Amino acid sequence: MDFGLDTEQCRIRSQIIDFAKEQLGHDVAEDDRAGRFSRKDWQKCADFGVLGWPVPAEFGGSGYSPLTTMIALEALGYGCCDNGLVFAVNNHLWGCVIYLLNHGTEDQKNRFLGPLCEGRLIGAHALSEPNTGSDVLSLETTAVRDGDDYVLNGTKWFISNGPVADLLVVFAKTGVAGRGQDQFSTFLVPCDLPGVAKTREFEKMGLRTTEMGAVEFTECRVPVANLLGVEGAGYPIFTSTIEWERAFMFANQVGAMERLLDTSIEHVMSRRQFGRRLGAFQAVAHKVADMKIRLELSRLILYRVGWLKTEGRMSLLDSTIAKIFVSESLVQTAMAAVEVHGARGYVSDAGIERELRDALGGPIYAGSSAVQRGILAELLGLDGGLSG
Ligand SMILES: Cc1cc2nc3c(=O)[nH]c(=O)nc-3n(C[C@H](O)[C@H](O)[C@H](O)COP(=O)(O)OP(=O)(O)OC[C@H]3O[C@@H](n4cnc5c(N)ncnc54)[C@H](O)[C@@H]3O)c2cc1C
Numbered sequence: 001m002d003f004g005l006d007t008e009q010c011r012i013r014s015q016i017i018d019f020a021k022e023q024l025g026h027d028v029a030e031d032d033r034a035g036r037f038s039r040k041d042w043q044k045c046a047d048f049g050v051l052g053w054p055v056p057a058e059f060g061g062s063g064y065s066p067l068t069t070m071i072a073l074e075a076l077g078y079g080c081c082d083n084g085l086v087f088a089v090n091n092h093l094w095g096c097v098i099y100l101l102n103h104g105t106e107d108q109k110n111r112f113l114g115p116l117c118e119g120r121l122i123g124a125h126a127l128s129e130p131n132t133g134s135d136v137l138s139l140e141t142t143a144v145r146d147g148d149d150y151v152l153n154g155t156k157w158f159i160s161n162g163p164v165a166d167l168l169v170v171f172a173k174t175g176v177a178g179r180g181q182d183q184f185s186t187f188l189v190p191c192d193l194p195g196v197a198k199t200r201e202f203e204k205m206g207l208r209t210t211e212m213g214a215v216e217f218t219e220c221r222v223p224v225a226n227l228l229g230v231e232g233a234g235y236p237i238f239t240s241t242i243e244w245e246r247a248f249m250f251a252n253q254v255g256a257m258e259r260l261l262d263t264s265i266e267h268v269m270s271r272r273q274f275g276r277r278l279g280a281f282q283a284v285a286h287k288v289a290d291m292k293i294r295l296e297l298s299r300l301i302l303y304r305v306g307w308l309k310t311e312g313r314m315s316l317l318d319s320t321i322a323k324i325f326v327s328e329s330l331v332q333t334a335m336a337a338v339e340v341h342g343a344r345g346y347v348s349d350a351g352i353e354r355e356l357r358d359a360l361g362g363p364i365y366a367g368s369s370a371v372q373r374g375i376l377a378e379l380l381g382l383d384g385g386l387s388g
Pocket residue numbers: 091095124125126127128129132133134135157158159160161207361364365366367368369370371374385386387388
């Protein structure tokens with residue numbers, strides 16, 4: 001096994017870190033306070049190619065392999081201190097673009113991928129509803145076939161990028177037989193269609209520079225040409241694509257962990273108390289050592305998923321482990337960073353408290369830690385899986 005990056009991956013990594021440090025996140029403190037998405041930085045990401053990293057060149061992207069895409073996202077997470085901006089990019093890529101790449105027709109790819117790569121369209125993923133969270137089969141939004149259209153009715157909640165989105169990947173019930181796995185379908189829904197309304201925005205604790213909202217569909221006619229895959233294939237489309245989301249969406253968190261580690265080392269090596277550097281106290285040094293352990297193990301599990309996907313293989317087990325381990329590790333590392341910085345970590349000046357607020361959503365979105373552990377239990381053949 002070769003764990004090293006090749007020359008091209010090293011070049012890409014260092015270019016991205018330079019770009020992100022120089023160009024992104026300069027207004028993050030104010031944007032975070034205002035709960036404001038930075039269109040300016042979004043466009044810089046688009047111009048740098050970020051929004052098309054995994055997209056083949058023929059559709060306007062960079063054509064990076066899955067492993068190189070993962071390394072690129074890790075570098076973006078390291079260089080860009082605006083975690084919300086990177087989360088917006090992640091929702092666009094892993095909540096929308098990847099669905100088109102893996103399940104779109106040539107016509108759908110030709111219509112949408114170019115503008116998505118260029119940042120002219122912002123993508124979002126619309127699955128959750130007021131009564132549908134972890135239990136995705138309990139969807140209530142309906143899509144009824146009528147001639148060349150499906151007519152959508154229902155409400156989607158907690159949609160990241162929702163207030164600024166142009167294109168939604170929407171899951172809706174097309175069947176009438178309750179909650180079976182063949183009862184729902186996936187649609188590409190442009191937000192300018194009649195019957196699509198962005199009805200509210202959610203104020204939230206962290207990742208405040210990604211805007212989150214609700215979307216309502218009222219007699220919204222979506223052309224059959226916007227159905228992803230075939231009618232009734234929503235669940236297999238969701239489960240095969242979620243393997244990507246659960247790992248790739250967390251690659252930037254490895255970068256964030258490294259950034260927090262660097263900042264913490266710098267601090268404990270310079271701040272002195274009791275006549276010694278903080279890092280000379282074993283209790284402090286061990287916290288920093290644990291940050292390094294979490295960073296390296298998170299990187300290993302993510303690169304393994306990147307490698308599996310580059311080989312065209314399934315990664316359900318590894319993606320599930322990655323989702324749990326990386327998201328929980330970032331929370332622990334951000335917490336430790338606050339602790340070793342003392343009051344300097346707690347007040348807003350250094351941005352460390354923002355890192356902790358940003359980290360706390362990770363174990364909830366893309367399937368909570370408890371749900372991931374339930375999936376793992378089922379994969380291991382245990383009874384204590386999702387259905388209890
Ligand atoms: C920052 C953020 C961004 C998000 N972005 C999007 C988005 O873009 N699009 C979208 O569709 N949704 C989005 N969501 C919603 C997200 O997908 C849901 O929050 C998630 O699926 C959990 O659903 P819920 O919040 O309704 O919790 P619930 O399902 O109500 O669960 C509440 C608690 O019960 C636990 N629980 C539930 N079922 C089980 C079980 N079987 N076994 C053990 N424990 C269980 C959960 O782990 C959780 O702790 C986002 C959420 C957050 C926090």
